[in-house]
Amino acid sequence: MIVLAAVGVLAVLLGGYAILAVTLGGSVPRGTSVGGVDVSGLSRDQAGQRLRDRLVPRADESFRVSVRGKTYSLKPAEAGLGLDVPATVDAVYVPRSLNPVEVSKALRGGGEVAPVLTVDHTKLFAAVGRLAKEVRKNGSPGGITFAGGTAKAADPVVGYRLDIAAASGRIEQEFLRTNAPIELPVAEQKPKVDQAEVRRAMREFATPAMSGPVRVRVNGKSFEVTPAEVGAALTMVPDGAGRLTPRLDAAAFERAVADRLKIVQIEPKDASVRMFAGRPAVVPSTQGQTVPPASLARAVLAALPKSGAERVATVRTKPADAKFTTKAAQDLGVKQVVGEFTTYYPHAAYRNTNIGQAGRLIDNRLIKPGETFSLNGILGERTEANGFAKGFVIVGGRLREELGGGVSQVATTTYNAAFFAGMEDVEHRPHAFYIDRYPVGREATVYWGYLDLKWRNNTPYGVLVQAVNKQSSPGTKGSITVRLWSTKYWTVKGQTSARHNFREPKVIFDEKKGCVPQDGVRGFDVDVVRKLYRGSTLEKTETDHVRYSPEDRVTCGPAPTPTPTPTPKPKPNSKPPAAGN
Template sequence: MSRRRVLAVAGGVVAVLAAAYVAGYVLTGQRLPADTTIAGVAVGGKSPDAAESALTRGLAERIDEPIVATFDDQRFELDPEQAGLSVDVPASIRAAGGRSWDPRDMVALFAGGSDHDPELDVDRTKLAAAAASVAETVDQPVVQAQITFPDAKPKPRQPKAGNQVPQQEFAELIRDSWLTTDRPVRVPVSPVAPAVDAAGLQQAVRQIAEPAVAGPVTLKVGTSRVELPVTAYAPALSVVVKGDAMVPVIDAKDLAGPLTSSTTGVGRRAVDASFSFAGGRPVVVPSKAGIGLDPDEMAQQLVPVLTKTGDARSITVKATAVQPEFTTKDAEALGIKERIGSYTTRYPHADYRNTNQAEAARRIDGTILEPGETFSFNDIVGERTAANGFVSGFVINGGVFREELGGGVSQVATTAYNAAFFSGLDDVEHHPHAFYIDRYPVGREATIYYGSLDLRFRNPYKTGVVIRAWVDRSSPGSEGRMNVEMYGTKVYSVKARSSERYNFREPGTQYDDTPACVSQSPVTGFDIDIHRDFYQGGQRVKTEKDTAYYQAADRVICGKKPKSD
């Protein structure tokens, strides 16, 4: 065969292959590879338009099914739409086929394709919120070692490890599992170890706490020597974790009370301006200057000598004029002149509720928020400990009731949240209970847990706000009332609306054979939207929306789980 003929034949073969290659490219854009599925829906051999229709029909029911997550015996149901997940059908079809110059894709048109995961549109803010709603129930806050001094004696609090849901990892598991598996998503949990262990706590008791209250501290004031008794500074003293060690700290505010003539024989305490209330209106109570020992300076000087003995257990201080931190002029300049919002909740009789709510209310009462200032429940009320006046009661921890110090204080937080809500204050942070408690306004309630869950709201106005809080105590046969009022200068009238409850979640059953078990009736979970409408001059000027997600509360049976037959 001549060279020219060989070249002609070769050229023809190349032309045929090229034509076939181009035809393959065209075909890949006209239909998907044979036997291709997306999330289990058959789309193989179909045109892109037909495949889109088939995928939409095939996923129509499944996309509304809840995503199930589990942790131990707990079950959580997440609505895909509320979790910010939706299927991008056109993108899913393109990812499974579409025009391609890759010969393997051309062969797959006839040899067969494979199963593909769907392409998703993800609202990352909603997905993060869904993961956080589960984490609030599953997370167990770490308990750090601490020493307080009730009755001027060391009382150590043992450290306890916690656990925490890595929320970004959990959100990715939720996204990746949707429509790709029928198995529940296992909620990932990471252990959180306390910074100081039990041995470190015992060492702090021996080396810091016991010497700190071994005897009085001598105050050298001019030519006088005054003994500051342990009972005067012990309520302000604690030994806390800082970094990976335990250190003594003294709260200057708690120390201020004892530094008066009744305890030390030195000086007269300064009195801040405050507000009293008469006929629904605030009245400024004037401030008073004092003479005495500066509590901030005292706190700084006392800490280093608490572990000393003999003459080293003394400090030199000066009695000086002490000006109030908040003066009459300061109070009058805030423009606080009327009630701008209030709320009352009721509670069934229980002695622990009377004690704990009254103590929390006492600490909140009189709190002043200057323009732009943010209220923090945990900062104002402090840790719920026996030394701070709290007793044991029931709280929700890990999705079930447990008995802990400070039980019932969430009712104070809920009442304060609603008073702030109707006063038009900015919602900075609030957390509905893990499951709904029917004595609270649905969707408008707040739980708190010292160190992890807080209630925070901000004063957005150009004038100040003062909080009034008090408890009408319950008694056998009569309910108690928790009351919070906000005073300032009224800018808005605020009203609340709510949607119907939706995305219902059914409870399961848990068995608990630990001594901490509290039996619990089941409660159905659901979601609800809360709208806050702001009015001026009778006209609605803005609206805010918030969604509360309530998990189902399992029936809790105290005892071992029965063995299956």
């Protein structure tokens, strides 16, 4: 009987459990919400529809994030975020089941359930990375400046940056779960030098350092350095422990006091190669006695924290060798003429002035192996202050007066000397039209600003330029000779073709002020070939095609009035001609 009664009780309990499971299952438990959207008691389909109606629109709208109290907006699509409705419904829905876990879930109620998201982590990290660039604030360590000879403290600034990985995780965790801005974590960047260290450095070094001048003593002589001159080269640099340490830039400080160092030291002199008695000779270098920049900086730095008469920096000079020594000059092998050319020019006072000045400026110029000779670089702009006078130049195929007219005579002469010495032609330009006192095809013009004569020393020896000018006089031509002295390296053979492709000049009448008459010369083409040998071996062949424009015939004045052709009178009894068809 007892057994039968127990079985009956169990059957009743099981039946009641089954009824409870069936009654509670097949819907969302009571009290369930997702992202603030109530889905209690809804079927699977009803819950899905409510989420699509109420939560999906929010998942498409911009959401807010907060960084250190400032709010920013992000777009879910750009951040790779979306709502997975089916998965979210699965998370809240309880099916009809005898499973105790499901029954227990239905009895407890759902509460607030986190929405299930679709997340493209690449897009999310990229969006947070863009935000990180926007919100980042760079910190700065404390420091001290000395501009104008005054010590000034710079307070340290704490910086911060967005922690991209942690911020992305926070967004993924909080998206659609709150309407408030999502607070994103940042990492602070504390300055290496704190405020206490800045105050200490100001007190112990910076303020005393700028308190007055420092007297520098060198071998019994002395000069003063002002706080402004020291401050321009002085900095305070943090060490590994964040302690500010003074540093005086030796090179910058040497430049600041260079005028006074000249008085207390003897600069070394480089060797040179110059013409003496018609031949090149080496002028030996001389040793100097100079103040080492590093020693000067250390001595001044040590005097800066001191006061009054103790602010003295004592240093001694040391022997200093020249950068270009006597042996280096001798090793250049400047001993024989390797290229020489002479051109002649008709008398004109401006030619004597300008050709003479250009010759003086290039004379004794030493071009070391690999260096480039630049005529414009040596002469500079042709101005009266630079020793040049007004003369005729060719611009746009026409003659006109400008400062430096005639300098192309030196350019042509130098070009030919370099041509036969085998120097590398870097830049040269023939005249617009042919001038008969120059070798056809082998000539060069220069113009400040855009036309230059350049050649490179392509030998292992030095090249010394010698220029000898013989001035013209009324009825006597002048001449300019350029010689290049070195050690013979190239054997050069040149050849010029016959003139061809002739072009006739135009006739121009010009009434404008400043007109210069021209006789007119035919234009033509010519080819110049240069062959460079090392011994008997041909190393290189160069061809320069030169095209000369015609020199137009220019008459300064109005064009002549053409003489009208008289109209013949008709003969008596003559008939007019018949009209043509």
